[in-house]
Amino acid sequence: MNSLNDLLDVEQQLVEHRDCAGALAWCADHSSRLRRLGSPLEFKLHKQQFLEMVRQKDRLGALEYASQHFSPQNLQSSATSMAPRGSGIAFTNASANSGLSGEQLVEVQQAMATLALGDPEDCRVPDYSQLFAVERWQELGALFSAEARRCYGMTTKFTALEACIQAALTALKTPSCRRLERGEAMSGNAESQETYSCETTEQENNYNPDCPVCADPGRSLAVALPLSHCGNSYLTCACTGEAMDAANPPMLLPNGRVYSQRAVREHLTSSDGCGENRVTCPRTRDSFPLSKVRNIYVV
Numbered sequence: 001m002n003s004l005n006d007l008l009d010v011e012q013q014l015v016e017h018r019d020c021a022g023a024l025a026w027c028a029d030h031s032s033r034l035r036r037l038g039s040p041l042e043f044k045l046h047k048q049q050f051l052e053m054v055r056q057k058d059r060l061g062a063l064e065y066a067s068q069h070f071s072p073q074n075l076q077s078s079a080t081s082m083a084p085r086g087s088g089i090a091f092t093n094a095s096a097n098s099g100l101s102g103e104q105l106v107e108v109q110q111a112m113a114t115l116a117l118g119d120p121e122d123c124r125v126p127d128y129s130q131l132f133a134v135e136r137w138q139e140l141g142a143l144f145s146a147e148a149r150r151c152y153g154m155t156t157k158f159t160a161l162e163a164c165i166q167a168a169l170t171a172l173k174t175p176s177c178r179r180l181e182r183g184e185a186m187s188g189n190a191e192s193q194e195t196y197s198c199e200t201t202e203q204e205n206n207y208n209p210d211c212p213v214c215a216d217p218g219r220s221l222a223v224a225l226p227l228s229h230c231g232n233s234y235l236t237c238a239c240t241g242e243a244m245d246a247a248n249p250p251m252l253l254p255n256g257r258v259y260s261q262r263a264v265r266e267h268l269t270s271s272d273g274c275g276e277n278r279v280t281c282p283r284t285r286d287s288f289p290l291s292k293v294r295n296i297y298v299v
Contacts, residue, residue: 007026007145007148009022010022010023010026010144010148011141011144011145012141014137014140014141014144015137015138015140015141018052018137020045020048020049020052020140023041023045023140024042024045024049026144026148027041027042027045030151033151034147034151037147037150037151039147039151040143041144041147044140044143045140045144046065046069046070047107048136048137048140050062050065050066050070050111051111051114051120051131051132051136054111054114054115054117054120055120055121059115062115063115066108066112110127110128110131111131113128114131162221165218165221166222166225169212169213169221169222169225170222170225170226170227170228171228172211172212172213173222173225173226173227173228174213174227174233175227177211177213177214177222210238210241235250235258235298237250237259237260237262238257238258238283239259239263239266239267239282239283240259240260240262240263240266242260242262244260244261248260248261248262249295249296250295250296250298251263251264251293251294251296252293252294252295252296253281253286253292253293254288254292255281255284255286255288257281257283257284258296263282264279264293267279267280267282268290269287276289276290276291277289277290278290279293
């Protein structure tokens with residue numbers, strides 16, 4: 001039982017069919033791991049199985065089941081006082097070596113007291129009637145799902161693989177990536193931005209396909225991640241992939257896109273004697289006069 005589908009099937013058995021057999025079998029296969037984690041899952045399952053026998057009025061079978069899976073000392077002391085007297089039942093002979101925690105011991109005592117009930121499901125004592133509520137199975141299914149993920153090294157939100165990938169994406173995420181995610185234009189001349197607004201209809205034009213943070217599938221994992229802290233950084237052209245430095249300075253188009261000087265020259269369109277040359281943005285395919293392209297100086 002290693003696949004996620006198997007775990008979902010076991011959870012479905014608990015919630016919909018009210019059957020602990022599959023979950024108990026899974027606990028038997030992972031007992032050592034569950035003990036190291038201090039998981040209460042196996043105890044909760046045995047307790048629920050015991051209560052199910054009580055609900056079916058199989059008291060003899062419930063006693064035999066308790067003798068196998070609960071401490072004999074607890075079972076012996078439980079037999080001396082099984083009448084429901086409230087939420088907490090005092091047992092004077094509970095052994096400190098029973099192997100159960102204090103909270104689990106109280107739960108066993110409360111469960112054993114249900115043997116004295118005539119009709120457990122129609123009990124008028126809330127502390128005992130809630131033990132047979134349908135919501136118990138839903139809580140047990142949620143507990144199994146959480147403990148199974150913890151046993152396999154998975155958190156409640158992300159798997160271990162996702163955590164490793166996000167750590168790598170955090171190291172690569174820059175303020176420019178965040179602006180692209182939010183669809184924000186880079187700061188520039190306000191008048192130029194009003195005249196040459198970027199009206200992009202295709203969402204992929206807002207992302208650099210060569211950036212693991214900006215492109216799918218990494219983008220969905222990197223949205224909520226913090227920015228990386230880099231003591232030294234450099235600019236890379238989104239079009240050519242070349243470094244932008246003094247020999248190949250960055251150039252700002254009126255729509256807020258920044259490319260290297262070589263990339264701008266590659267996308268330069270001749271005027272053919274009619275007006276000035278124009279530059280076509282490789283992302284949005286918008287065309288701008290060359291005179292509107294500005295140099296960017298990084299301090």
